[in-house]
Amino acid sequence: MLRETHAFLQEMIDGNLPVTNLIDSDFTFVNSRLARHYDIPGVMGDDLQKVRLKAEYNRGGVLTQGAVLKVTANGSATSPVLRGVWIADRLLGHEIPPPPDSVPAIEPDIRGAKSIRDMLEKHKSDSSCASCHRMIDPPGFALENFDPAGKWRDTYSTSRNSRKSAGDRAIDAGYTMANGDSFKDLRGFQQLVLKLSLIHI
Numbered sequence: 001m002l003r004e005t006h007a008f009l010q011e012m013i014d015g016n017l018p019v020t021n022l023i024d025s026d027f028t029f030v031n032s033r034l035a036r037h038y039d040i041p042g043v044m045g046d047d048l049q050k051v052r053l054k055a056e057y058n059r060g061g062v063l064t065q066g067a068v069l070k071v072t073a074n075g076s077a078t079s080p081v082l083r084g085v086w087i088a089d090r091l092l093g094h095e096i097p098p099p100p101d102s103v104p105a106i107e108p109d110i111r112g113a114k115s116i117r118d119m120l121e122k123h124k125s126d127s128s129c130a131s132c133h134r135m136i137d138p139p140g141f142a143l144e145n146f147d148p149a150g151k152w153r154d155t156y157s158t159s160r161n162s163r164k165s166a167g168d169r170a171i172d173a174g175y176t177m178a179n180g181d182s183f184k185d186l187r188g189f190q191q192l193v194l195k196l197s198l199i200h201i
Helices: 002-014 032-038 066-071 080-091 116-123 127-142 186-200
Strands: 027-030 049-052
Touching (some): 002 027, 027 032, 032 066, 066 080, 080 127, 127 186
Antiparallel strands (some): 027 049
16 A cells, blocks of 8 residues: 555656646556455556556545555544544645644544544534634545545445445535535545645646
8 A cells, every 4th residue: 555655656756747636636556456455457466557547446646545544544443533634734735733632532433323423513512623623524524435444435334244234324425615615425525625726726
């Protein structure tokens, strides 16, 4: 996964590619193992290869790469806060200050008793939290379809086995940006960010 990100960034430098590729791109670098993890067919061999991305692969840009998705999760559950802070700070240029000492951290409920969205809504009722979460939550939720290891998922699994259970909950990756624009999924988020980026470049 790290080699993918290194190769991707090197390609951007060597080709003098637009910085918008960090948010969305039509290529990445994978070998056969990483391609299977990403559900990208037709890749053979252990060496990294540049591949063209189709919309159905749900990949594009650094923010969808396994190295980023894995390091911004806690190993057993995803956290829209961790991922949102990383993207807001490292990719979107919004400096996020540390939370006030008096505010407890949001811990994901891995048993699925409460949704992380519900917990964050309660958390944001504190005015000292709301201003930062306007920047943190949209990118964090846009990536909720990626599990802690960066694999695409459509539901939160409530069962221990990997098969889909009747109790699984569908993932809602939509949110409203700080400027009032809304998106329904990862692709919508990427398009909104690219639109804003092109305005400011």
